[in-house]
Amino acid sequence: IPMLSESNYDRLRDSLQRYTRKPGYLDEVDQLNFTVLEVADALEEMEAAVAEHRQQLVHKIAEHREAQDFNDVLVNDSPLVIAAHTLQGDIKLLNNYGREMAGWTRLDVDHRKITDLILPDLSGHSITENLTPLISGKQTRLQTEQLIRSSSGTVSDLMWVHARVQANNEPLILSVGLDITERRKTESRLRWLSKHDNVTDLLNREAFHEEASLLIQQYSDSHLVDLMLLDIDKFASINDMYGFHSGDSILREAARFVERLITCDTIIARTGANEFCALLIIDKDDYEQNGHPLHNRPLHFYSVLDDDTVEITLTGVLATYAQDGYNIDELVSNSAAALRGLKPIERGKINRISESIDSRALRQEKLQVHDSIVKALSDERFVLLYQPIYNLSKERISHCECLVRMRSEDGHLVSPAAFMDIAKENGLMARLDLLVLRMALEQLGAWHRQDVDLKLSVNITAATFESDLFIKELKSLLLETGARPSQLIFEIVETEAINNLETARELCERLASLNVQIAFDDFGIGFTSFEYLRDLPVDYIKIDQSFIRYLYKRKSDQLLVKSMVDMALALGKKVIAEGVEDDGSADLLRNMGVHYLQGYYISRPRRVSELDLNYTMTVQ
Numbered sequence: 001i002p003m004l005s006e007s008n009y010d011r012l013r014d015s016l017q018r019y020t021r022k023p024g025y026l027d028e029v030d031q032l033n034f035t036v037l038e039v040a041d042a043l044e045e046m047e048a049a050v051a052e053h054r055q056q057l058v059h060k061i062a063e064h065r066e067a068q069d070f071n072d073v074l075v076n077d078s079p080l081v082i083a084a085h086t087l088q089g090d091i092k093l094l095n096n097y098g099r100e101m102a103g104w105t106r107l108d109v110d111h112r113k114i115t116d117l118i119l120p121d122l123s124g125h126s127i128t129e130n131l132t133p134l135i136s137g138k139q140t141r142l143q144t145e146q147l148i149r150s151s152s153g154t155v156s157d158l159m160w161v162h163a164r165v166q167a168n169n170e171p172l173i174l175s176v177g178l179d180i181t182e183r184r185k186t187e188s189r190l191r192w193l194s195k196h197d198n199v200t201d202l203l204n205r206e207a208f209h210e211e212a213s214l215l216i217q218q219y220s221d222s223h224l225v226d227l228m229l230l231d232i233d234k235f236a237s238i239n240d241m242y243g244f245h246s247g248d249s250i251l252r253e254a255a256r257f258v259e260r261l262i263t264c265d266t267i268i269a270r271t272g273a274n275e276f277c278a279l280l281i282i283d284k285d286d287y288e289q290n291g292h293p294l295h296n297r298p299l300h301f302y303s304v305l306d307d308d309t310v311e312i313t314l315t316g317v318l319a320t321y322a323q324d325g326y327n328i329d330e331l332v333s334n335s336a337a338a339l340r341g342l343k344p345i346e347r348g349k350i351n352r353i354s355e356s357i358d359s360r361a362l363r364q365e366k367l368q369v370h371d372s373i374v375k376a377l378s379d380e381r382f383v384l385l386y387q388p389i390y391n392l393s394k395e396r397i398s399h400c401e402c403l404v405r406m407r408s409e410d411g412h413l414v415s416p417a418a419f420m421d422i423a424k425e426n427g428l429m430a431r432l433d434l435l436v437l438r439m440a441l442e443q444l445g446a447w448h449r450q451d452v453d454l455k456l457s458v459n460i461t462a463a464t465f466e467s468d469l470f471i472k473e474l475k476s477l478l479l480e481t482g483a484r485p486s487q488l489i490f491e492i493v494e495t496e497a498i499n500n501l502e503t504a505r506e507l508c509e510r511l512a513s514l515n516v517q518i519a520f521d522d523f524g525i526g527f528t529s530f531e532y533l534r535d536l537p538v539d540y541i542k543i544d545q546s547f548i549r550y551l552y553k554r555k556s557d558q559l560l561v562k563s564m565v566d567m568a569l570a571l572g573k574k575v576i577a578e579g580v581e582d583d584g585s586a587d588l589l590r591n592m593g594v595h596y597l598q599g600y601y602i603s604r605p606r607r608v609s610e611l612d613l614n615y616t617m618t619v620q
C-alpha cells in the first residue's frame with residue numbers, strides 16, 4: 001500500500017511476485033495481491049496518461065505564452081500608438097509606445113478618457129465627435145489625423161485608423177496611430193523651401209513679389225510703402241578671391257545685416273545672386289517724428305574670411321510706392337535700373353531713386369540738349385531735309401515735306417526725336433519753327449525763280465501756330481523770300497490742333513485767306529472726331545504712318561485706312577498716306593482712292609541737291 005501511494009509500481013510487483021507464483025488455491029491474501037497488482041497497473045496507466053496530458057498542457061502553455069509575448073511585442077514595442085477604449089471613451093488599454101508618447105505611466109492610463117490622449121483636429125473637432133459614426137455603429141472603420149500632446153508639452157502628429165471591435169461581448173474602439181510628425185515636418189520644410197532662398201533663409205523672389213503686392217494693397221493708404229533694392233559691392237571679386245563657400249557665408253551675413261538694418265515692418269527677400277529686396281511699411285507718424293527709418297544708416301559690416309577681416313559694403317536704392325512705380329514690378333524694375341546706373345561714388349550707401357543718378361543723369365542730359373539747341377538756334381545750325389510726296393493722279397512728285405535736323409558742332413545731323421521734346425518743354429519751338437519756316441520759304445522762293453513747280457509742307461507746332469506774331473512773321477517772310485503762299489502747306493498735328501479748336505479754326509481761316517493750305521498731320525492716332533475735321537477748313541489729312549507701315553500685311557489696318565479715306569473723300573479733303581514702305585501698300589492705297597503717297601518707298605528725306613524730282617512710280 002505505501003508503495004502504491006509512492007507510485008513505486010515495479011518494486012511492488014517484485015515484492016508480490018513470490019506470493020503470486022506459489023501454486024495452490026487462492027486465498028483472500030492472494031485475492032488482495034492480485035487486486036493490488038491490478039490497481040497498480042491501473043494507477044500506472046492513469047499516471048502515464050496524466051503525465052502525457054501534463055506534457056501536452058505544458059506545451060500548450062508554452063505556445064500560449066509565446067503567442068502572448070508576440071502579441072505583447074506587437075502591441076507594446078511596435079512604433080504605433082494602440083489604444084482600446086469603450087464607446088464612452090474610457091481607455092482600456094494603451095500600449096507602451098502610446099504611454100511613452102503621452103508621458104503616462106501604466107497607472108495613469110486607468111480612468112483616462114480618449115479625449116485626454118488625442119487632441120481635437122485642425123477644424124477643432126474632438127476625437128469623440130470624429131468617432132460618432134463608429135460609436136453609433138454606422139461605420140466600422142475610419143481615419144483621422146490628430147495630435148497627441150505629451151505631459152511635457154511636445155506635440156506629435158498622428159495618422160489614426162479607428163475600428164470598432166467586439167471583445168468579451170463588449171464593443172470597443174481600437175485606435176491605432178502612426179506618428180507622422182517627421183513627414184509633416186519635411187513637407188512643411190519643402191513648402192517653406194519653395195518660398196525661401198535656401199542660402200539666406202530669406203524669402204525668394206516669387207514669394208516676395210506675391211507678398212509685397214498684398215502688402216501694398218493692404219498698407220498703401222495708411223502707411224508709406226518703400227521698396228529698397230540692395231546689392232553687395234564687389235561681390236564677384238569676393239567670390240573669386242575666397243571661394244563660393246565664403247560667398248555664401250557673406251550672403252548669409254548680409255541677410256542678417258539687412259534684417260537688423262530695417263527697424264520698421266518689412267519683408268525681406270534675396271531676389272538675385274547678389275541682390276536683396278525689402279518692402280518697408282513705414283508708420284506715417286513715426287516718419288514725421290523720426291524721419292525715414294533708413295536715414296543715415298551705415299551700409300557696411302565686417303566679416304572674417306580666411307583670417308582676413310574684410311569690410312563688406314552694400315549699395316541700396318530706395319523707391320517709394322506710387323511715386324516711383326505703381327506696382328511691385330515697376331518699383332523693382334525701376335530700382336534695378338537705378339541701381340545699375342549708379343556711379344562708383346554713390347555705392348556704399350542708400351540712394352533715393354528719385355534723386356538717383358539715373359534721373360539726375362537724365363536731367364543733366366536734358367540740360368545739355370537744351371544748351372545745344374539754344375546754341376544751334378543762335379548759330380543757325382539747323383538743316384532741312386526734304387521728303388518727296390507723290391501725287392498719284394499726276395504721277396509725279398508734287399510737293400515735299402520739310403523735316404528739320406539739328407547739325408551738331410561736330411557736323412552730325414541729329415533727328416527731331418532727340419531734341420524736339422526738350423525744345424517743346426523749354427519753349428524753344430517758336431524760334432525753331434520760325435527758323436524752319438524761313439528756310440522753307442527761302443527754298444520756295446528759289447524754286448519759284450527757277451520755275452520749279454513744287455509745294456512745300458512745313459511742320460508747325462500748335463503753340464507757334466497760335467501765337468499772335470505768327471501771321472505777321474509769315475507775311476513778312478513771304479515778302480522777303482519771294483515765295484508764293486499757294487505753294488505753302490502747314491502741317492499741324494491733329495491732336496494738338498483739336499486742343500484749341502476755336503483758335504485753330506480762326507487761324508485756318510486767316511491762312512486760307514492768304515492762300516496758304518493746311519494739313520492735319522498724324523491723323524487717326526488721337527481721339528478723332530470727324531466733326532472737327534468737317535468744321536476745320538483743312539485741305540489735307542495725313543494718315544499716320546502707324547496705320548500705313550504694315551498695311552499690306554494687316555487686314556485690320558486696311559479696314560481702318562479705308563474708312564478714314566472714305567470719310568476724308570466725302571468731306572472733300574485730300575488724303576496723304578505717310579510711311580509707305582512697299583509696293584503692296586502703295587497699290588492698296590492707290591486703289592482706296594488716296595491722293596498722295598509719302599514714305600521710304602518713294603524716297604527718304606534728302607538734302608535738296610539730292611532730290612530726284614522726276615521720279616515716277618512704275619505702275620503694274
Ligand code: C2E
Nearest residue numbers: 403404415416436459460461579580581598599600601605
Ligand atoms: P512727321 O511730320 O509725321 O514726319 C514724318 C516722319 O516720318 C519723319 O521723321 C520722316 O523721316 C519719317 N518717315 C517718312 N517716311 C517714312 C517711312 O516710309 N518709314 C518710316 N519708318 N519713317 C518715315 P522725322 O524726320 O524724324 O520727324 C519726326 C517728327 O518730328 C515729324 O513727324 C514731325 O512731327 C517733327 N518734325 C520734323 N521736322 C519738324 C519741324 O521743322 N518743325 C516741327 N514743328 N516739327 C518737325
Ligand code: MG
Nearest residue numbers: 401459491521
Ligand atoms: Mg509732318
Ligand code: MG
Nearest residue numbers: 521522544578
Ligand atoms: Mg506724321
